[in-house]
Amino acid sequence: MPDHFEYRHVVGFEETNLVGNVYFTNYVSWQGRCREMFLYQHAPEVLAELQTGLKLFTVNCSCEYFLELQAFDVVSVRMRLREVLSTQVEFTFDYVHLHAKGERLAARGSQRVACMRSDGLETVPITVPESLVSALESFRAVPA
Numbered sequence: 001m002p003d004h005f006e007y008r009h010v011v012g013f014e015e016t017n018l019v020g021n022v023y024f025t026n027y028v029s030w031q032g033r034c035r036e037m038f039l040y041q042h043a044p045e046v047l048a049e050l051q052t053g054l055k056l057f058t059v060n061c062s063c064e065y066f067l068e069l070q071a072f073d074v075v076s077v078r079m080r081l082r083e084v085l086s087t088q089v090e091f092t093f094d095y096v097h098l099h100a101k102g103e104r105l106a107a108r109g110s111q112r113v114a115c116m117r118s119d120g121l122e123t124v125p126i127t128v129p130e131s132l133v134s135a136l137e138s139f140r141a142v143p144a
Contacts, residue, residue, distance in 0.1 A: 005041075005042070005078070005139050007033060007079070008074065010073075015071070031111050034093065035091065038139075043135035045129075056113050057116055058112070064107060065106070066106055075095055080094075085128075087128060088128070092141055115127070
């Protein structure tokens, strides 16, 4: 079993700029999509909790770019769990360009998410739900 969750994406023209390479903000969008697909596939209990007041707030994200991607490039966005704190979770993301000659690391990013609960009037930090921790555990990054 891989140590990461993978979301595969084919770059569209709408994600490129006038020069023809992927506009930098799309990498952050792919982080969000990867995280959503992880929840959909591995943590449906968390998705259900989002309907009853659970909030997952992104408090920090970053991305470092190594090579340009263009329309119709296939990208594997690989998410790993870096750390679980009492109320927050941190992920890493590798953006791997998949092509006929192999794989190349196109970018690397990270994201920290705070778990909150809202009753409609007030939103307060909560402990990371156990269902989320359990779903993420098999995707924990190996310390370098």
